[in-house]
Amino acid sequence: MPAADPAERSARLAASLARVALADQRAFAALYGQTSAHLYAVALRIVRDPAAAEDILQEAYVSIWHNAGRYDAAKSQPITWLTAIVRNRCLDHLRRRDLDTVTLTPIDDDAPAYDIPDEGPAPPDLLLQGADASAVRACVEALEAGPRQAIALAFFQGLSHAELASHMRQPLGTIKSWVRRALERLKRCLDGAGLVR
């Protein structure tokens, strides 16, 4: 995706979405071209299965085609709206998969629930990269290492509290309070920096 001015890019995406709501197929193709690489990467990080990520991406764009009229530019940025659609489908997929396998897999408290892939930036680094362009960086850096990693793994790889506990080898209660405290601190810091209108 070209590194255009974010505001300009948002405006372009919002315009595409508005035309998709009117069943404009060309606008839909353009929207796909502008957003699919980002959304696919988001899905792949969470579900860690290219075939499942492709299915989710297809379902998401089918849903976008049908629901573009419900996008409200006054309430959220287009990429935020699109990413939420994909993330929610990913989490639904993880949940269905867990339901399918829960009776088949013996519970092993010592083993991580998933192998975390080594390639690419680690989630905590991603958290800082994401923060790079803005004041968000300071907010992320202000978090302690454990809570920061918990937030990153949950956000970028879709780990649940139980999976975080297993992966980070911490009691579930510790994980829950890390996540809660980190979110509270992020909120205060981000809102203080004027990042949420």
Added chain:
Amino acid sequence: MDLAHPERRERLDQLAAEYALGTLRGRARDRFARAMRSDPVVAEAARDWERRLAALAAAVPGITPAPRVWTGIVTRLGLHGAAEEAGLSWWQRLGFWRGFALASFAAALALSVLQLSGPGALPGETLVVVLAGPDARPAMIATAARNERVLTMKPVIDADPGPGRAYELWALPDGAAPQSLGVIPRGGVARIPLRSASGEALARIPQLAVSLEPAGGSPTGAPTGPVLFTGRVERFY
């Protein structure tokens, strides 16, 4: 749900945060999603959190999905107009074929094996294309003598297109739409007739591709199904 009441504000915010982060799971997630749909205060709390976390999501480096994702979307929605055309010119513009870089590595490997298989394996001036999928496994090998008007297709893996489907072979010129070379006949080694001698017919064609089409081939003259295999045209002359 009384989550919107002021005294519940803090709890609402926690739930919204965990919803956006993704750690709110199972029935609790479903309940929250239902509340979002019926209660604008709940919806706004969730949107605020999605917005906060979106600044972070922007860091994920993009990965171009395989072309079949777009063709699948278009097929599911039954869009046969501009979206297909636009989609087509769009993937060409973006160099969608770059996703197959690994495959061309496999092709180069397969090619060296082919050359090692002894004298006579590549008679005279020959053109060879090893077609492979995104998993880099060679699937078909196309060969043609430079001065002959026929391309020989040899399947390497057992890949039947399935009932009511056919494989179609495409020439991919640089910066122009794919040109059909015809449907690949089923079963074993197949011969695809060319309009002129291969040296001429494929002179400005850097790559070939195979797509999955309805029986009889693409009804539109452009690939409509997923592109399964691609390969670089190697010239030995």
